[in-house]
Amino acid sequence: MKLYRYLTGPDDASFCHKVSQALADGWELYGSPNYAFNGDSQSMVCGQAVIKTVDGKDYEPGIKLSEQ
Template sequence: MKVYRFLTGADDAAFCHKVTAALNKGWHLFGSPTYAFNAETKTMMCGQAVVKDVEGKEYDPTMKLGEQ
């Protein structure tokens, strides 16, 4: 089974650590990162899709994808 997550956060070191942690848990980058300005908070926001193949599981919409 393939699982998908979209990681988001402010454009700061914490976002980079979030993506790095996912990569070190076996997730793979999927597509290009996104970058947008949040006018409400006046901050730049980042997003990155990641995917992972998980053996021996069936999809369940209640599963916590970050724990896979």
């Protein structure tokens, strides 16, 4: 099965670590990163889609993507 996740976080090192951890866990970058202003928190927010192919499993709506 092919899985998709969209990672988000503040524009700081924690977001870079989140993406780096996903890459270390076998996820691949999908598309370009996004950058937006959050008016409520008055801060910039980053986003990056990642994908991963997992053999031998079928997709189920309750699957925990971060554990794959």
